[in-house]
Amino acid sequence: MRVQSAFIAVVLFFLAVLAFFCTFAPNFATASNFEDLMAGFSFIAILAIGESFPILLRGIDLSVGATLALAGMVAFDLTLMFDVPGYVAIPITLAVATLCGAINGALIVKLRLQPFIATLSTLAAYRGLVYAISGRQLVPELSTTPLSDPWIMGLDTYFDIGSATGLSSLVEMPWVPLSFFIMIATLVVFGVMLGRTRFGRDIYTVGGNAEAARLAGINVGRTIITAYAICGFCAGLAALLMIARLSTTTESLGMGMEMSAIAAAVIGGVSLSGGIGGLAGPVIGTFLLGMVLIGLTLLGISQFVQQILTGVILLIAVGHDRFLAVRRQKRLAANLAEEA
């Protein structure tokens, strides 16, 4: 889609923050730090990519954190309790997560619930389900057993790009985690889907003007359900990457991550009023948030201040988004009032 000014703003802001922390935060501009950044935030970027779809439709998905936890627990149970091999467990996990998303979509379409109400309910339901199926509760020894399935644990690999490309002779290169590549792949696949297929066009149409979409014969219900299913899928993918990194899972996995995902998407230019924004923005927004959090830690700023800042950043992002939306309205009204 067209490059928006909001996107350019994010990129510039990203570069500015990068420069700031490289200069002032000790150990920020090091290979291991960038490694941590990529490893720690690639899966959140995937969440943000997924969250962008509901937001583009003028909706929201508050349950992504819970879906993530549920997917993580499913993978955990399958491999540790039922000895299911990874190459079976992974597709099942992804399928479950996608289903969770589709259910959100169905609640919104069939029961006509507002997105925030529907996903608030599934947030509770899925969290409850996590406890219900938790292998750690059902089989107490498992709470200390690490995941060992090679397929899943293999997701937590690092690649020495530096040596491979010979760049490490010039500057110390970070080892790039597989999750980063998976995130890039996700961005490409869904980016192409959004930007170059008719389905993607339909998303922008439904989000930008639902009535026009209906009149144009677009199957609005199917578009909505698919969008929320994609969001669920991304949560499942993020879950797999996360549990690989932690080599275990907990019932409170992903708690609060919906906020980061939403913040990253809005910062990345996906407007809450629907129909505007792409996927590259949320990815940049995620790493922007990541840099801020890590950079502040390196600057010695307490974790708690970071928590405050995350909330403040979300408020500012949403406030800015609203300001842009109001300005768009005013421009429309001004168009009408050209001459008396």
Add this chain to the structure above:
Amino acid sequence: MPAAANVNASVAQLLDAHGLTKVYGNLVALDHADFRVMRGEVRALIGSNGAGKSTLIKVLTGAIMPTSGSVTLDGVELPLGRPEEMIRHGIGCIYQHSNMAPALSVLDNIFLGRQPTRRFGLVDVKAQRREAEELLKRYCIDLDLDATVGELPTVKQKEVEIVKALALDAKVLLMDEPTGWLAASDVRRLHDTIRLLKSRGVGIVYISHMLDEIFTVCDTMTIMRDGRVIAEADVADMTRAKVIELMVGDRLARESSAAAGEARHPRGNGDIRLSVKGLSRRGMFRDVSFDLYGGEILCITGLIGSKRTELMHAIFGSEPRDAGTVEVDGKPVDFRAPGDAMACGVGFVPEDRHRDGLMLGMTVTENLVMTTLDRFRRLFLLDRRGIETASRRSIDDLSVKPADGRKLVRQLSGGNQQKVLVGKWLRLGPKVIILDEPTVGVDVGAKAEIYSILRAERDRGAAVLVVSSDLEEVMTVADRIGIMVSGRLRSIHDATDMSMAQVVAEIGAE
């Protein structure tokens, strides 16, 4: 004989709607309407609100199924009631409000919902572009295919909608209030496009209230009233005054002679209650000045689009103004919010009672006291007994039916809802009461009751300002008549000095 492009009559006939009737229970929305459009003809469709225009359009677009009647296009009878079918056969419609995806490009909007695809659902951009460029060339329309629609000026967006309809092989284009959001220069550009389409043989139905435009770009006109087609004529044979007369009907003559018997009180008791000087708002209205006296009913009339509602909101303080002053009882006031106006004794009954006026899910009593809650406050407590009494009194005075304050407003008929709305403002005991289209969507009986309520207020000494497009209503209740055209208050006359025909002439004059 309707004007036709330079082809003989039988081949030129494009759209032929015959005997269209639509009945909703007791209400006859469309009464055996005939409607014909020739190839290359621009036909205006004219009628006031409730005349049956929108019903006719909805039948033509397939949004509703008529009770009886048929529609033929190019000799082929069309399956009615199915929008996809009507589009497929070549009836396109450009609605008042934008029907496009603002974030997508012009190219994508032209093929909205049906972009051509290759494998994997990827959009075939090359094929799309080829087809679009051909269309643009054929109809000499100049659009940047890669521009984002949301950022285009409105006139360009309309052009995109036109190309979109043409891409669907529209043979007849219905344009519903096409210039509602356009500036004057853009209107000229749109008309050029219309002339071009006409020369390519497209039949155009131009639905509009703007008589100026109709006399500029249309060849023929169809006038509707009360669900019936009452006149078809060449534009060249008509005058504005005749059009308005036909729109409004001759029942008016009877009503106004009956109303003539009523005593009129222009300038009421002689006290100027409200004084407006030089009120302007860019793009809306300019340099409006008038005085409103206590004990009179001043009706400001004009065609839809004369921006009277915006003027009233500006006076009341719920919308901004760029210049001018408002004085109440001789003292200048600066209303920033409705509360300010109300504190000065000015009330405003808005046009859209569902959106701006009533709480449909609350009771009649609650709605009635919505503006006067402060008066029922004893310290912190709500005087519920007082509220019940006041509500009962209002219900009596206004004859609200059913006479039960506990009924939810949404359960009332339109006329009774309107009475509750008016009643809520009258409870304020205002010195100045402004009403915007007070009887739209109200049955005849309730209309009469509302008129006597207005007269009672006037006799009580209030200054009553009524905005109305209903000439019958104006002739019935007005003590003075103000005429507003395109954002300017042209003139104010005593009602006793004006005949209906004169009002009509002034509204339609250049």
Add this chain to the structure above:
Amino acid sequence: MSALSPNIATRLAPHALTIAIAAFVVVFSVIEPAFLSPDNLVGIVRQVAMVGIMATCMTFVIMTGGIDLSVGPVLALSGVVSFFAMEAGYPLPLVLAAGLAAGVLVGLLNGAVIAFLGLPPIIVTLAMLSIVRGSALLLGGPDLHSIRDQPGFTFIGTGSIAGIPFSIYLFVAVSLLVVFLQKMTPIGICVAAIGENERAAFLSGHRTRITKMSLYAISAFGAALAGIIQSSQVHTASATYGEFGTELDVIASVVLGGTSLMGGNGSVARTVLGVMFLGIMNNGMNILNVSIDIQLIAKGAIIALALALAERG
């Protein structure tokens, strides 16, 4: 019931809830007679006192179509602020005032951003959740601070009058106060009007933005009071209290009471019923030794049902 008179849709809902409560009480006491013992019944109310206070105070916010997700951290914050006030040696009234004021301040902030900047309540209170939690942690750290030698403060959560826990008196008092506000003052109509049709309320001269802002302050007040009770009950103040899930219980109670999340007519009195219903369900299921996950699923199902009915009504 609306402020002045019942309307048909909401006339059914309170009856459905009362009948359901009665039905469950009967079922539970038949299966396990200990359910009806005075100790148990008092225990039920005591357990729901905190959620009850928060739910009654949040009802107005929900009636305007808004929501307050930040109540958990506010609960923690007020406990922590009170703790530090006590450590500093302030007398009890000042301590309580400090804790409550901290909450009200957060509420006013929420309300100001939502009402005057027009940002969506869900996101604003979500962001505030993080901000307040971080602030509480900054203030008190993640540690548990024990409250010692504070008989006045501890009485709030643990003391009893005439055999009934003081916290129940507080719950009753707050409920009565808020019900009073709704039915006996203009606030009830104003709030319902904003929820029904904010534009019409504005055009009718109502100061809708100030009203909305105050409602969020009331909601936060409830959370602050609950926080004081909590800290008092367990003799500990911690910035980690009011954990995730607190706000869900509160919202569930309001929804069960028939108030729609879309805004409009609602009832504080019915929220109280909703609170009691949830309390009875929890208690009954515990007595019957129903496992936690089934409890969660049952609760989820009931809430989903209530939501579906509320949207229809």
